[in-house]
Amino acid sequence: MAKTTKLSLIGLVFLLALFPLFQPPIHTLSFLFLVFLYIILAESWNLIGGFGGYLSFGHVAFFGIGTYTSALLFQKLGLSPFVGAFPAGMMAAAVAAMIGYPCLRLRGPYFAVVTLCFAFIMDLIVKNWWFLGGSEGIHLKLVEMEIRLSRSIFYEIYLGLAAVTVIFVRWVEHSKMGLGLSAIREDEEVAQTLCIPTARLKLQAFVLSAFFPGVAGGLYAYYISYVHPDVVFDISVSILIVLMALFGGGTSWAGPLVGAALLSIINELLSTYIKPEIARMIYGAMFVAVILFMPDGIVAFVKRKRGYA
Amino acid sequence: MLKGTGITKRFGGLVALASVDFEVAQGSIVGLIGPNGSGKTTLFNLISGFLKPEEGQIFFQGEAITRLKPYEIATLGIARTFQIVRPLKEMTALENVAAGVLYGRKKGDIAEAKREALELLRFTGLDSKKEVRAGLLKLADRKRLEVTRALAIGPKLLLLDEVFAGLNQREIDEAIELIFRIRKEMGITIFMIEHVMKAIMRTCDRILALHFGTKVADGPPLEVAHSPKVIEAYLGTAYAEDRNVERLLR
Amino acid sequence: MWNLVVILQSALSGLLLGGVFALLGVGFSLSWGVMKVINISHAAFGILAAYIAYWGLTLYGWDPMLSLLVSIPLLFFSGLVLHRFLIQKVTRAREIVVASMILTFGLAIVLENAMLFAWAPDERLITTAYSSRALFLGEVILKVSNLIGFGLSMAGIGGIYFFLYHTHTGKAVRATWQDPEGAALQGIPLNRVSMIAFGLAIASAGAGGVAMAYMYSFNPPAHNHWLIFLFLVVIVGGVGSVIGTAVAGLMIGLITGLSGAFLPFQWINVFLFGLLMVILLIKPEGLFRK
Numbered sequence: 001m002a003k004t005t006k007l008s009l010i011g012l013v014f015l016l017a018l019f020p021l022f023q024p025p026i027h028t029l030s031f032l033f034l035v036f037l038y039i040i041l042a043e044s045w046n047l048i049g050g051f052g053g054y055l056s057f058g059h060v061a062f063f064g065i066g067t068y069t070s071a072l073l074f075q076k077l078g079l080s081p082f083v084g085a086f087p088a089g090m091m092a093a094a095v096a097a098m099i100g101y102p103c104l105r106l107r108g109p110y111f112a113v114v115t116l117c118f119a120f121i122m123d124l125i126v127k128n129w130w131f132l133g134g135s136e137g138i139h140l141k142l143v144e145m146e147i148r149l150s151r152s153i154f155y156e157i158y159l160g161l162a163a164v165t166v167i168f169v170r171w172v173e174h175s176k177m178g179l180g181l182s183a184i185r186e187d188e189e190v191a192q193t194l195c196i197p198t199a200r201l202k203l204q205a206f207v208l209s210a211f212f213p214g215v216a217g218g219l220y221a222y223y224i225s226y227v228h229p230d231v232v233f234d235i236s237v238s239i240l241i242v243l244m245a246l247f248g249g250g251t252s253w254a255g256p257l258v259g260a261a262l263l264s265i266i267n268e269l270l271s272t273y274i275k276p277e278i279a280r281m282i283y284g285a286m287f288v289a290v291i292l293f294m295p296d297g298i299v300a301f302v303k304r305k306r307g308y309a
Numbered sequence: 310m311l312k313g314t315g316i317t318k319r320f321g322g323l324v325a326l327a328s329v330d331f332e333v334a335q336g337s338i339v340g341l342i343g344p345n346g347s348g349k350t351t352l353f354n355l356i357s358g359f360l361k362p363e364e365g366q367i368f369f370q371g372e373a374i375t376r377l378k379p380y381e382i383a384t385l386g387i388a389r390t391f392q393i394v395r396p397l398k399e400m401t402a403l404e405n406v407a408a409g410v411l412y413g414r415k416k417g418d419i420a421e422a423k424r425e426a427l428e429l430l431r432f433t434g435l436d437s438k439k440e441v442r443a444g445l446l447k448l449a450d451r452k453r454l455e456v457t458r459a460l461a462i463g464p465k466l467l468l469l470d471e472v473f474a475g476l477n478q479r480e481i482d483e484a485i486e487l488i489f490r491i492r493k494e495m496g497i498t499i500f501m502i503e504h505v506m507k508a509i510m511r512t513c514d515r516i517l518a519l520h521f522g523t524k525v526a527d528g529p530p531l532e533v534a535h536s537p538k539v540i541e542a543y544l545g546t547a548y549a550e551d552r553n554v555e556r557l558l559r
Numbered sequence: 560m561w562n563l564v565v566i567l568q569s570a571l572s573g574l575l576l577g578g579v580f581a582l583l584g585v586g587f588s589l590s591w592g593v594m595k596v597i598n599i600s601h602a603a604f605g606i607l608a609a610y611i612a613y614w615g616l617t618l619y620g621w622d623p624m625l626s627l628l629v630s631i632p633l634l635f636f637s638g639l640v641l642h643r644f645l646i647q648k649v650t651r652a653r654e655i656v657v658a659s660m661i662l663t664f665g666l667a668i669v670l671e672n673a674m675l676f677a678w679a680p681d682e683r684l685i686t687t688a689y690s691s692r693a694l695f696l697g698e699v700i701l702k703v704s705n706l707i708g709f710g711l712s713m714a715g716i717g718g719i720y721f722f723l724y725h726t727h728t729g730k731a732v733r734a735t736w737q738d739p740e741g742a743a744l745q746g747i748p749l750n751r752v753s754m755i756a757f758g759l760a761i762a763s764a765g766a767g768g769v770a771m772a773y774m775y776s777f778n779p780p781a782h783n784h785w786l787i788f789l790f791l792v793v794i795v796g797g798v799g800s801v802i803g804t805a806v807a808g809l810m811i812g813l814i815t816g817l818s819g820a821f822l823p824f825q826w827i828n829v830f831l832f833g834l835l836m837v838i839l840l841i842k843p844e845g846l847f848r849k
Contacts (some may be wrong), residue, residue: 113835117839121836124826124832175419176411176419179419182404183408186400189395190397192359193389194461194462197380239664243661243664284666284671284672285665288669
């Protein structure tokens with residue numbers, strides 16, 4: 001990565017970290033919080049989706065699993081969600097290991113559909129299972145805190161988590177695992193002839209890609225304090241993650257970051273100033289436009305324009 | 310080094326290979342010929358683990374590899390190329406080869422893998438194209454890349470599937486040179502499917518011929534070229550008796 | 560609950576619904592199989608046709624079947640245009656399936672929200688003079704509107720089958736389906752054939768949408784719900800098999816109807832998705848792959 005890009009990114013993170021000190025509107029803090037969340041989700045999704053070429057359309061399930069795990073740990077054992085976020089991530093990773101093993105044997109659209117089913121089923125199971133609060137959800141009684149302070153704290157935590165996720169994904173991209181995943185994505189049979197243990201590598205990527213959403217979910221339980229399946233197992237989030245990562249460009253670490261940030265900002269601007277239906281129409285038209293003119297994502301498009309190979 | 314006994318492969322009602330025995334001695338270059346549809350690529354797919362035979366066993370250096378997964382077979386030391394080249398398009402030539410080096414020679418360090426990959430690209434004459442995206446290479450270079458990538462994993466046996474197809478005279482001569490160098494400098498045994506007779510005749514110590522899934526000849530090149538069964542397979546029975554056809558096969 | 564009448568009733572109404580699934584599935588499968596385009600907007604076009612039928616009825620008193628005279632050509636033409644100007648650009652992309660999914664997803668969003676903007680999210684129901692009438696088979700009640708929907712679906716499937724197997728263009732479509740390169744070598748204009756196939760697929764979605772509207776109420780976001788069933792039908796039946804998809808549609812309808820008799824409402828969807836998952840994991844080529 002060019003020195004200037006590195007420096008400007010570090011600078012940006014620094015500025016964002018200081019941002020709450022300027023007493024911005026709470027709405028802005030909440031909005032940026034959401035952007036960070038999407039960055040975490042899209043970046044970690046990219047490990048299996050963009051790098052590996054296996055598009056998981058049910059990734060929100062791992063987020064939901066994380067939320068519920070940490071909420072339950074708090075409810076039944078009194079474990080603070082700040083601590084509970086880690087086991088939440090592990091739980092999401094464990095579930096990913098279990099369903100990844102059979103599901104990753106499917107290719108392309110079939111994998112997409114089976115992961116979508118998985119998310120639907122998780123949503124429905126949680127809604128109907130009394131132990132998990134059913135359709136009532138789980139209310140968490142938490143420490144009373146002034147809303148600006150609490151928003152700011154979560155803002156900083158998620159900013160940190162987003163930065164960690166991005167750094168990790170970038171590290172994977174340039175690692176042995178990253179090269180192996182690229183080979184799998186380009187041609188899985190050829191990857192096999194190159195001694196790449198494809199099944200194992202895919203599973204590793206899948207499990208890793210579930211861990212971060214799990215942790216983010218674990219913390220999210222605390223943030224919203226009322227955990228309900230409609231919110232944390234929302235299928236449209238699942239689909240949005242995929243679109244954000246591919247919009248930005250799946251083959252590089254920067255893609256999901258750009259995609260998540262851009263789409264969130266555009267979405268926010270559109271829905272603030274235009275009627276929601278028109279805004280969504282423009283949103284949809286944007287996807288069509290990007291696919292037609294920048295099919296490998298924005299980052300790749302910009303790189304090509306700038307003259308990189 | 311490589312041995313197959315009683316290999317039978319069926320696709321539904323179609324018998325692609327019927328009780329084929331074959332052997333490839335270490336250090337040799339063995340050719341596999343036969344008309345289209347005779348089962349050659351199927352045999353390669355069976356050896357490399359992408360297909361499983363209905364009957365028969367395949368042995369590599371004494372070990373049975375019939376039921377192994379493709380990547381396990383590759384790890385044991387069998388590399389292959391594909392008839393229709395399959396470059397990893399979005400990756401550079403260097404990355405294509407480096408992936409093989411990393412995983413095939415069990416390296417941990419990407420920089421070191423890239424260095425070795427560069428060495429291999431020099432060996433096959435592709436080093437000037439190392440940063441080019443594989444999808445943008447022209448056919449002859451793609452074929453070179455395919456071979457380089459196969460060499461990357463440090464194999465003991467190399468399965469080449471019609472590497473000479475589509476090459477012009479000069480490129481064929483260069484490729485023949487490369488194959489000899491691979492055997493001599495790297496000590497790799499080669500088993501190759503080919504249609505280009507000139508290449509087969511000049512490089513191979515032994516040739517196996519298949520026809521409709523059965524082995525019809527197995528011996529030194531000249532013997533196979535004169536074999537009536539082989540001539541019949543390629544040109545039909547009428548020619549099997551015609552001595553003039555020998556000249557066609559030179 | 561083990562009442563035979565209830566079971567028969569559920570099975571039959573499920574079967575009728577299955578007919579609509581079959582028609583919608585066949586069109587979806589056609590586009591996936593021939594053009595490798597997973598058309599996420601397929602069901603949305605169905606909703607559009609349903610709205611045309613609804614407004615035709617409400618504003619002008621047209622019978623919904625008459626509205627098909629407007630919607631079928633309109634949708635066929637839309638399919639041609641969409642294919643020519645959007646889809647064809649995408650089939651050159653590195654990964655057709657992904658690109659087509661995103662493209663048609665964007666399209667679906669545009670369609671859905673255009674309809675929302677124009678006609679609001681209110682649920683609409685098509686009620687004609689004869690909709691409330693019913694056929695009685697013993698104690699089993701079959702609503703006339705459901706029967707009409709089923710009949711329309713069967714006609715649609717029949718039409719597609721006839722096109723594919725008994726017309727020149729249709730045979731070209733099938734050839735392209737099985738072997739694009741071979742078909743091209745035979746002189747078949749791939750683009751034109753794909754265009755027509757796509758137009759046909761969209762038109763059939765329209766017919767399916769109207770058929771569905773005879774049975775259930777609808778509004779713009781309903782296409783998401785239908786889409787899940789489409790995936791289920793096409794994957795069970797095998798992408799690219801007209802008969803397989805049609806039979807799968809009927810089966811899924813039947814299963815949906817029957818599970819309504821045995822399972823609490825909330826668990827029907829779990830059952831269906833679970834079924835889809837299991838099928839995918841065991842036999843992803845579908846039960847009827849030829």
